[in-house]
Amino acid sequence: MPRMRKKSDLPTKVCATCGRPFAWRKKWEKVWDEVRHCSDACRRRRKEGGHSCPPVCDAAR
Numbered sequence: 001m002p003r004m005r006k007k008s009d010l011p012t013k014v015c016a017t018c019g020r021p022f023a024w025r026k027k028w029e030k031v032w033d034e035v036r037h038c039s040d041a042c043r044r045r046r047k048e049g050g051h052s053c054p055p056v057c058d059a060a061r
């Protein structure tokens, strides 16, 4: 079922590292289901924390 997607109506998620909500971005259109961090910084911080990041995180850059 098609949905109108306005700028103000982008899907959002909560970052797994900083806990803040972030909105869909064009660069994530193919990997949105896998995106769990709001930014590169958070993604890296997560990695340093000993959590092994799936390859798709790199694709989401």
Ligand SMILES: [Zn+2]
Pocket: 015, 016, 017, 018, 019, 020, 037, 038, 039, 042
């Ligand atoms: Zn974050």
